Amino acid sequence: MTRADDPAEIAALRPQVEEAPELAAELLGRFRTHPPVRGVTVTELLDPRAAYWRSVHPVPATAEEESRLREGQQLHERLGRYLVPARAREVRVRRNGVVGRIDVLDDRPVELKSTATPPKPDDDLRTSRPSYLEQLAMYGALTEHAEGRLIVVGSGEVAPNSVRVWDVGFGRLDRIEAEMTLRASALREARERHDPMGLPRCAWFERGCSYRAAGVCGCVGSEPPLPTTILDEVGPPKGNPAEADRIGSWLATATSDAGSFARFRELAYPRRAFFDERRDPAGASEPSKFGTPGDETWSALQAVLEGGPPGELEFRHADSGEPAEAVAVFRNEPCLVKSTRSLRPVPADRVVAERPHYLLELGLRCAALGTTSGYLFTGLERVPSDGPWIHAQRVRFESGEVLRSLLERRERDLTASRISGNPASLPACPRWMYDGCPHRDVCGCAADAGGPGS
Ligand code: SF4
Known part of the structure; x- marks a missing residue:
């Protein structure tokens, strides 16, 4: 061979x-x-304490988590191709030491999510999915857009291919950016000190945090909560059922194209890519x-x-x-x-x-x-x-x-x-x-x- x-x-x-x-x-x-400021990613800013542990003591993803992640990546890839040309997909933006990789950046930033439990159309996303809104608002601040779009697609067996779309307006982008800078500095300092003290409480503290389960994290739950500064600048999300229907109809009929490739590594190491795509999580060693x-x-x-x-x-x-x-x-x-x-x-x-x-x-x-x-x-x-x-x-x-x-x-x-x-x-x-x-x-x-x- x-x-x-x-x-x-x-x-x-x-x-x-x-x-x-x-x-x-x-x-x-x-x-x-x-000396360059080490880039901190937007996703790290959503939960700086978990980001700290991820960098100092990573806990490998389980096979099931990996499978979910891969399914999400494949959906991002297919949907991104449907929505916009390549130049507008996975757009990397760096500003003041914060790095964002935006799923779609066309006339506005668009964040794609796939989840086995999509929010209902009348859910209050501020309480049910605050991180979705925060992430979108941070992309708005990074790219100076006052509006973004959130697309949530159901995955797994419960709600396959159900689609919900919200358009979201942002208030003062400078306040969002200031909060991002504060969180990024706190995370960098914690990494330098090798001590997460002062970072906000992990969003997953009581919801199966993998660092807590692995005995890595010494959090007790009394850490300060994440400030609401960014959410305060997010306007009420407006449902966009017409766009949801358009995407849902396409997903229902679209088939995956064997001749499309997301990453160069698939072509550099095609045998690995072949097995990654077909991997059965139950059989993964x-x-x-x-x-x-x-x-x-x-x-x-x-x-x-x-x-x-x-x-x-x-x-x-x-x-x-x-x-x-x-x-x-x-x-x-x-x-x-x-x-x-x-x-x-x-x-x-x-x-x-x-x-x-x-x-x-x-x-x-x-x-x-x-x-x-x-x-x-x-x-x-x-x-x-x-x-x-x-x-x-x-x-x-x-x-x-x-x-x-x-x-x-x-x-x-x-x-x-x-x-x-x-x-x-x-x-x-x-x-x-x-x-x-x-x-x-x-x-x-x-x-x-x-x-x-x-
Ligand atoms: S996919 Fe794994 S086992 Fe197969 S060739 Fe690559 S390294 Fe070897």
Whole structure:
């Protein structure tokens, strides 16, 4: 069985990797003179105490939680495609150190939710779903929109595909933003102190908080509640049954398209994507770590790149809309940001042999945007922050046609496997993915001669 990052296949792309020491020095200088504020996400601001525990002592999601999450992601993906073109989906916005990834940003921010227990049309969302409203209001503040839309779709067996839509107006956006800044600062300080003292009480304190259940969190329930400052600026949600009917009718007839892809990683590691999509939660042996968010070093490097002059780092989509994921573009070229436990960076002439997957992931992004060169940034986790922890390389692929045919081949093979239900033609994942993979019992890659992923 070939591997997805087979060095021979990567070498056939004829990548030329060059060190970019001046660029690395420039970024290090930026880091030292204007230390970036670590980005805090809007979802973290909805429940800062849980966000604190998630970062200092993560509790792996159960297989059932993962299954729910995946179902929600798939629904977001399908519905997003129906509602707007790729450029308006999953829009990343960063302002004053707060980062939002907005499901849909067109003439207003739109938040999509899927839940097995959707609120009733006459529910008071302020009490039944305050976090939905807060999240939408924060997106309004981040993008300076005075109105947003909330779309809630029923999932699971209880209310499949039932749709409710509310239009929501916001009051003083500056007050919402000020409260976001306060919550973000409190969370950053708690992380620096390694102490959640002062963070508001967790919304899930008495509703099955996983950190409490795991004995991680020492909360007692007397912590101060989350301030209502943001909710105070949210106007009464107005039901929009016409939009709900329109979406509901589409969902009732829409079928999923085997030839659409949400993320580049599906094409980089198609065998893993194949099994992730089909995974039976009851049969899953361990939680997945595929696609977990980056660590401190990765986040710091990302913040350095985002902290440059306006337009230096942008997010662009492929004209074809496939994959739907936006590509980070640094100085007009796709870039890939990685972090590593290695003490030393992999030199340019060893990248094909030692980090072929970096070139694979970057090459797919270049192919999607129709370009042949990009940047590879690596953060060295074990190098102190006053040392040379940022490494930059420039990559040029010889032929756009060869890159394009790799992308199309991966798309074609994964589509065919999804339709046939047979992953036989899909390459095994890189060897390093095998240990943490929940599909080892069913995938068959380890049964192949030469061991996992060989
Ligand atoms: S068992 Fe191996 S090839 Fe199969 S999905 Fe997991 S890592 Fe990939």
